[in-house]
Amino acid sequence: MFDAEGSPSADELVADSVRLRRIYDDDLGSGGRTGSPRSVVSDSWQRSLAARIDPESRLPPVVYDADEVTSIREDHPLHGVLPLLRTTLVSIADEAMHVMLVTDADGHILWRDGAHGLLHSADDVGLMEGTRWSEDAIGTNAMGTALAVDEPVRIHSAEHLVRTFHDWTCVAAPVHDPDTGDTIGAIDISGPLHTVHPALVQLVTATAHLAENQLRVRLAIADERLRVKNMPHLAKLRGVESALLSPSGRVIASEPYGRFPERIRLVAGSDRVDLGDGREMAVEELGEGYLLVPPSRRRGRVVASAGATTLGLRFTGGAGPRITVDGEEAAATLRPAEILTALALHPDGLSGEQLTLMLYGDEGNPTTVRGEIHRLRSSLGTELLQTRPYRLAAVPDADFLQVRDALREGRTADALDACHGELLPRSEAPAVRELRDELTAGLRHAVLASGDAGLLHRFTGHPLGADDLEAHEKLLELLDPDDPRRGAVAARVERLLA
Known part of the structure; x- marks a missing residue:
């Protein structure tokens, strides 16, 4: 759209915006011959229209309130790299009159920062925490389209499907989990169309790569801690074929070396796994991660810590719920008590969707439950409240x-x-x-x-x-x-x- 070697003038930006609006009106209206949108934009328009997005829509849907956003942030993998994002982008956003936005994989804005004078204008078009910016929610936009095509995207002026955003230019890049390769969110810089700079795509893309590199370093540190903590399990097997897995199923240690694939697909709730070459292994859950052993060497249910091994629940009566861990009793609030009740009733574990249904009914959101589980695990200990599926590692005295x-x-x-x-x-x-x-x-x-x-x-x-x-x-x-x-x-x- 612009020559990347220089910044366009204000007149050039206005002229290009006018050109794009003519294309927009012709393409969505009379079908004139003023030109065609870029293929990434045209394809996005088609996806958005197929999702029944009205170009005359006003604002994106608000999905989460402030309290929900706070709890979801704490459990999101990008939470730990926010200092890097702020250091890299916010000062630039402030100077250039832009807003920095960070979404989850579904396009929900979880963080927002930038020029204070622009935040009110951002509020006016729904660029705020808790709103959803996926293509099927509000049409073509940099965040939603970057998530849809899994590539960095710039959407300028009338390239937005919804007319409300024609005075804005947005640049976004997806961020990937270095463990699984899955998209976990997007980083975006948005501002008034007259402030666009051709280098923004490169800047946002580079920042996304920096975030992924920092996540990769954190993953390596977590792997090493898990390896050091749990290598004694392999040592006790004295050469028997076995493997230590990360929570996502990556093999981080094995005996003997090279006898297992790099990643093993674990089925929630199953205590066996077929390696695909005729071998079947038993899966034992550790405090974090898993141990694969031959079925004949299965030790049964594992509580991986010498710490929280007994759990008492007193939830009947009007005095309020009480939780006892290893003899130490404390009062509990209602939501943790409800979670523990559901898990106590299902000792084999529950998926996130099942637990959500039991706590909230059909209107529940598994993302909210993940945040609540995260806080409860921090309180009780990761060894006592396990995941994949969610379950208690100790039989509760309830x-x-x-x-x-x-x-x-x-x-x-x-x-x-x-x-x-x-x-x-x-x-x-x-x-x-x-x-x-x-x-x-x-x-x-x-x-x-x-x-x-x-x-x-x-x-x-x-x-x-x-x-x-x-x-x-x-x-x-x-x-x-x-x-x-x-x-x-x-x-x-x-x-x-x-």
Whole structure:
């Protein structure tokens, strides 16, 4: 579009913008002969129109609120390279009246920085955290198109499909995970069309490569830590064919050397893997990463740390959830308690989608759950709360599991002993609501059906039975006329009736 050896003048920028708007109007309207858009733009327009993007749309959709953006940032791989991006791009953006933007792989803006005077203008067109800029959300734009074609892209003026952005020029480049090669986000510089500079494409592309290099260094450091920490597992096997894998399935150590492929595809929830050459190996989860061993040498479920090996959960009753790790008890907030409840009910583990459904229902977002899991792992320890799939490495001593198991085995008295009240009474998580209803109704039915006056008397003094008129009346029927408890029970019946 411009000669890369020099900066275009303001008049040249305006003239080019006018030319592009004529092409835009002709291509999307009358089909005139003023020229054609660049192929990367034309292809993007076609994809965007196929996604039913209206060129007269106003703003991109807002997907995440401020709190959600904060939690998602913490778990995103680009979080650690933000200092590099700011050092490289923000000072340039400030001077040139541009905004630096960083998205995730789906085009959601997670970070924004740059010229303070331009941020209000950016807000006006939706260039702010939490908005989605994929092509299928807001049409052709540098961030969305760079993610779609997996290449650096510049979109100038009327090359944007949506007319709202014709006064802007944007340059973006994708960033890749050096471990898997997957696209994890995009880096973008956006500003008013009269501030465009031909070197911006090279600058943003170079910055994306710098970010990938820094991620590669961090990956090498993480690999070495994992290798040092877990090499004793290989040493204990004394030459038996085995391998140490990264969390993504890369082989970072093996015995003997060279007997395994560079990467092994792990299936969530499976404890076996077929290497494709007739060999089958057992998969054992470590605190971080995996150990492959012959099935005959499988050691069973692994807790890779001498630290957090016992977990107690007291989630019934109105006093609030309590978590005990290795004998140390602490209060817990509602969301971690809900996550631990779901995981305790599914000892074989849950995928991100399954856990999201149990916590939020159909409207949930797995990205939000990943952020919550990240914070919970930081609190409990990565060895105790494992991933791929999400699961607990220790069998929890949970009061709600004790109640459920006792009811299923017909041990009504034990169920009453273990229950302190409703399960997480403030929770609206679907999995918790379902279990809460099961335990509350099941315990009440079992006590009433028992015909045991002593059990009924205990239930009427329990949080679940204190206001249960039927239970009090049933107890009154079972008590002998001279039983000293009759007076208090009769008085309670009268109060409940009143």
